[in-house]
Amino acid sequence: MKNKFAVFLVCAVALVALPLFVQQFGQGWVRILATALLYTLLALGLNIIVGYAGLLDLGYVAFYAVGAYMYALLASPHLTETFPWIAAMFPKGLHMPIWVVVPLGAGLAALAGVLLGTPVLKLRGDYLAIVTLGFGEIIRVFMNNLEHPVNITNGPRGLDRIDPFTIFGVNFGKPLVVGGFSIASVTLYYWLFLALVVGSVVLCHRLELSRIGRAWMAIREDEIAAKAMGINTRNMKLLAFGMGATFGGVSGSMFAAFQGFVSPESFSLMESIMIVAMVVLGGMGYLPGVILGALLLSALPEVLRYVAGPLQHLTDGRLDASILRQLLIALAMIVIMLLRPRGLMPPPEHGKAAPSPATAK
Amino acid sequence: MSEVVLEVKGVSKRFGGLQALSDVGIRIERGQVYGLIGPNGAGKTTFFNVITGLYTPDAGSFQLGGQPYKPTAVHEVARQGIARTFQNIRLFPEMTALENVMVGRHVRTHSGLVGALFRTAKFKAEEADIAARAHELLDYVGIRRLAEYKSRTLSYGDQRRLEIARALATEPKLIALDEPAAGMNATEKVVLRELIDRIRKDGRTILLIEHDVKLVMGLCDRLTVLDYGRQIAEGTPGEVQRNEKVIEAYLGAGHKTH
Amino acid sequence: MDYFLELFFGGLTRGSIYALIALGYTMVYGIIGLINFAHGEVLMIGALVSWTFTTAMAGSGMPGWVLLLLSVPLAVLVCCALNFSIEKIAYRPLRSAPRLSPLITAIGMSLLLQTLAMIIWKPNPKPFPTLLPPDPIDLGGPVITITQCLILGLTVVILSALMWLVNRTKLGRAMRATAENPRVAGLMGVKPDFVISATFVIGAALAAVAGIMWAANYGTVQHTMGFLPGLKAFTAAVLGGIGNLAGAVVGALVLGLVEALGAGYLGELTGGVFGSHYADVFAFATLILVLTLRPQGLLGERVADRA
Numbered sequence: 001m002k003n004k005f006a007v008f009l010v011c012a013v014a015l016v017a018l019p020l021f022v023q024q025f026g027q028g029w030v031r032i033l034a035t036a037l038l039y040t041l042l043a044l045g046l047n048i049i050v051g052y053a054g055l056l057d058l059g060y061v062a063f064y065a066v067g068a069y070m071y072a073l074l075a076s077p078h079l080t081e082t083f084p085w086i087a088a089m090f091p092k093g094l095h096m097p098i099w100v101v102v103p104l105g106a107g108l109a110a111l112a113g114v115l116l117g118t119p120v121l122k123l124r125g126d127y128l129a130i131v132t133l134g135f136g137e138i139i140r141v142f143m144n145n146l147e148h149p150v151n152i153t154n155g156p157r158g159l160d161r162i163d164p165f166t167i168f169g170v171n172f173g174k175p176l177v178v179g180g181f182s183i184a185s186v187t188l189y190y191w192l193f194l195a196l197v198v199g200s201v202v203l204c205h206r207l208e209l210s211r212i213g214r215a216w217m218a219i220r221e222d223e224i225a226a227k228a229m230g231i232n233t234r235n236m237k238l239l240a241f242g243m244g245a246t247f248g249g250v251s252g253s254m255f256a257a258f259q260g261f262v263s264p265e266s267f268s269l270m271e272s273i274m275i276v277a278m279v280v281l282g283g284m285g286y287l288p289g290v291i292l293g294a295l296l297l298s299a300l301p302e303v304l305r306y307v308a309g310p311l312q313h314l315t316d317g318r319l320d321a322s323i324l325r326q327l328l329i330a331l332a333m334i335v336i337m338l339l340r341p342r343g344l345m346p347p348p349e350h351g352k353a354a355p356s357p358a359t360a361k
Numbered sequence: 362m363s364e365v366v367l368e369v370k371g372v373s374k375r376f377g378g379l380q381a382l383s384d385v386g387i388r389i390e391r392g393q394v395y396g397l398i399g400p401n402g403a404g405k406t407t408f409f410n411v412i413t414g415l416y417t418p419d420a421g422s423f424q425l426g427g428q429p430y431k432p433t434a435v436h437e438v439a440r441q442g443i444a445r446t447f448q449n450i451r452l453f454p455e456m457t458a459l460e461n462v463m464v465g466r467h468v469r470t471h472s473g474l475v476g477a478l479f480r481t482a483k484f485k486a487e488e489a490d491i492a493a494r495a496h497e498l499l500d501y502v503g504i505r506r507l508a509e510y511k512s513r514t515l516s517y518g519d520q521r522r523l524e525i526a527r528a529l530a531t532e533p534k535l536i537a538l539d540e541p542a543a544g545m546n547a548t549e550k551v552v553l554r555e556l557i558d559r560i561r562k563d564g565r566t567i568l569l570i571e572h573d574v575k576l577v578m579g580l581c582d583r584l585t586v587l588d589y590g591r592q593i594a595e596g597t598p599g600e601v602q603r604n605e606k607v608i609e610a611y612l613g614a615g616h617k618t619h
Numbered sequence: 620m621d622y623f624l625e626l627f628f629g630g631l632t633r634g635s636i637y638a639l640i641a642l643g644y645t646m647v648y649g650i651i652g653l654i655n656f657a658h659g660e661v662l663m664i665g666a667l668v669s670w671t672f673t674t675a676m677a678g679s680g681m682p683g684w685v686l687l688l689l690s691v692p693l694a695v696l697v698c699c700a701l702n703f704s705i706e707k708i709a710y711r712p713l714r715s716a717p718r719l720s721p722l723i724t725a726i727g728m729s730l731l732l733q734t735l736a737m738i739i740w741k742p743n744p745k746p747f748p749t750l751l752p753p754d755p756i757d758l759g760g761p762v763i764t765i766t767q768c769l770i771l772g773l774t775v776v777i778l779s780a781l782m783w784l785v786n787r788t789k790l791g792r793a794m795r796a797t798a799e800n801p802r803v804a805g806l807m808g809v810k811p812d813f814v815i816s817a818t819f820v821i822g823a824a825l826a827a828v829a830g831i832m833w834a835a836n837y838g839t840v841q842h843t844m845g846f847l848p849g850l851k852a853f854t855a856a857v858l859g860g861i862g863n864l865a866g867a868v869v870g871a872l873v874l875g876l877v878e879a880l881g882a883g884y885l886g887e888l889t890g891g892v893f894g895s896h897y898a899d900v901f902a903f904a905t906l907i908l909v910l911t912l913r914p915q916g917l918l919g920e921r922v923a924d925r926a
Binding site for chain 1: 897
Binding site: 203207211224225227228231233349 | 439451465466472474477491531
């Protein structure tokens with residue numbers, strides 16, 4: 001027990017100290033780490049929907065987008081510049097604090113999840129996939145086009161000049177100077193995301209080991225048997241959808257503040273598919289697997305971007321880093337699934353049980 | 362006169378041109394094992410599905426434990442007190458045996474999102490109780506040592522027992538077993554029979570749909586024989602065995618009873 | 620009225636192409652229950668093969684329609700071989716794996732094909748040569764082009780051929796039997812592996828033709844061109860009731876018309892608030908609406924929960 005605690009402590013210290021070490025090689029690397037954590041957060045959220053409840057959501061990025069745009073609209077000059085009456089209401093500009101915006105974004109995303117879920121969750125599994133995919137596309141079309149007749153989303157150009165987070169007086173947009181030691185802005189975000197990921201892991205773990213988590217898994221395993229056990233499958237599915245969407249909404253607002261800029265491009269179908277791939281490749285429904293999948297798929301290609309420069313020369317410009325990245329992701333999805341259909345790190349097994357002796361008791 | 366657990370009157374169900382059930386009624390008393398037999402296509406499964414809410418009957422009235430009972434939504438059926446097993450075993454394959462039984466407690470427990478996320482004292486107590494009850498039930502059906510194994514790794518007979526434990530976990534007024542002996546070998550059938558016997562002795566009521574005539578005749582207190590959707594006989598095994606119609610329809614003409 | 624007819628024929632053409640693609644989706648889904656995400660990419664490869672052939676042979680002096688005609692069997696051949704291999708490599712080994720695993724390889728395949736196409740054909744959009752007279756036919760108003768006429772005609776021919784294949788031949792019977800119950804079909808002497816391969820090959824042939832039609836009608840080809848028609852065609856298949864061939868055709872035509880008319884009139888109807896950009900929203904909103912009212916799709920059979 002004592003040993004376990006020591007290992008835990010070492011890991012925690014290492015995770016917290018990691019960016020301080022990495023930033024010596026350039027802040028780009030810390031940025032990669034922070035982005036990987038953000039994806040982990042998304043993957044954890046989607047894992048509730050896909051991994052626990054077994055509902056294939058191919059439009060998860062829509063919830064992410066809702067959170068991101070919510071934050072972007074309420075903490076950037078866009079609305080006050082476009083609408084004089086809002087400017088009149090907020091003479092100092094619209095800079096809502098995160099304590100208002102993040103819960104709002106999460107709430108709105110959850111609402112979107114429930115609204116979408118209500119008509120479609122009674123459908124067969126694969127229909128759900130296509131409807132959620134369609135929903136993701138609808139949200140993207142709206143983001144792209146809601147600049148006429150009134151400019152809400154600023155179309156494909158997106159929203160910029162988004163406020164960085166300010167938590168307890170610490171502005172995340174600027175380096176924090178502590179006793180002559182300067183901590184970069186990305187490092188601050190890294191810590192924030194780390195805290196969120198740790199918190200989410202705890203929450204997910206608790207859900208997993210609860211009456212609700214078991215009901216979700218029962219639905220995933222056999223919906224008819226779950227119903228026969230008295231589980232109200234529709235409500236439980238809605239709950240999973242809402243919970244997952246909440247995670248997406250929170251991640252979205254994090255993303256907006258972290259980037260300082262959002263545009264529809266960040267919320268394409270490809271993103272949704274990547275998040276699904278993270279969950280499934282890692283090990284559906286098993287937290288360490290999901291985290292592994294998210295870290296691997298989000299960080300590895302970024303790392304590749306740095307080392308793949310020479311390759312472009314070799315191949316006459318046909319194979320640049322981003323193409324290589326796509327190629328590797330595609331191959332990884334196929335090869336990993338073929339070799340390990342249950343994912344890289346599926347839940348551990350006790351082995352095969354021997355049959356009981358013939359007489360009862 | 363002992364307490365009536367389930368009383369069904371005048372159930373009819375039509376699928377297109379096929380009258381699957383016409384005017385079928387049964388009455389099951391507390392502590393009974395009630396058998397439902399009939400040749401293939403006689404309407405056993407349809408009747409079973411009507412009682413468990415999968416099909417809506419065209420006509421019929423139901424009473425469960427003295428209360429009017431309306432088998433509508435499938436998930437409501439378990440709440441109202443009928444638990445079932447499936448002919449082709451439907452466990453939750455990737456969950457452990459213990460978790461399977463714990464799912465059965467769902468309908469009798471209440472903790473929600475807040476309790477789970479904050480691990481309230483009430484939540485913890487309920488979880489502990491769920492786990493304890495689940496262990497007890499695994500023990501009861503004789504597979505306690507398999508608690509931590511994924512249910513898909515269990516042997517056929519053990520899966521059947523697990524399914525029964527899971528059904529018992531819902532604290533049913535009536536437990537409905539859909540051909541529990543299907544696919545079992547002789548020794549497994551003996552074990553199953555002992556288990557059903559024990560469940561009955563512990564005061565529970567069982568509705569048994571079965572193909573295996575020997576098992577039914579040996580176990581049941583009363584039974585109904587269906588043929589082409591009609592109830593051709595009702596009574597104790599002895600009465601049914603002597604019924605001419607049954608011998609003709611079910612056991613085949615010329616078959617001697619013993 | 621001309622405007623309406625123009626939109627109508629545009630929608631019908633689009634719907635016909637969707638139908639050819641949707642059939643591939645629905646047949647594969649009907650037989651192995653998999654959403655073949657790479658299907659749209661097969662279409663794209665078909666179009667690009669045809670583009671390569673027709674542009675390379677442009678100087679040969681052959682008339683445009685001959686070139687186009689010659690490129691069809693070539694594209695069909697390539698696509699059939701491709702889809703056959705995809706199934707063999709990426710789906711067959713996963714037949715007894717968890718349900719989501721083959722779906723992920725399908726998505727991976729789709730991404731892989733797109734990336735490979737981008738490497739082979741470069742990422743820029745390429746104009747598809749105008750091989751048929753582009754002028755609209757005058758039917759009391761310029762409402763339909765020769766290309767559109769050909770697409771409609773060809774679709775009718777192909778659909779009839781497919782119906783004959785499925786309903787009247789031994790292979791068709793085997794396909795329907797496998798879709799109904801693979802195990803029983805196997806016991807009856809049907810070789811499921813062969814039937815599944817055949818299904819993928821037929822689907823690929825339809826997709827290749829659809830890809831060429833798409834390219835000839837809309838005039839550009841690119842490695843990303845398969846995505847949207849693929850997505851819409853799948854939507855159409857679900858709309859019609861997945862697994863149901865007639866449903867796929869009906870769903871595709873409905874979707875094509877809804878899109879064309881929606882895009883054409885949406886601006887007018889909403890006073891310019893919503894423009895034709897919202898055509899996709901229209902399509903998906905139709906899907907959600909139909910599935911809410913008829914969860915089994917327009918022509919799908921109601922699947923009862925079986926105990």
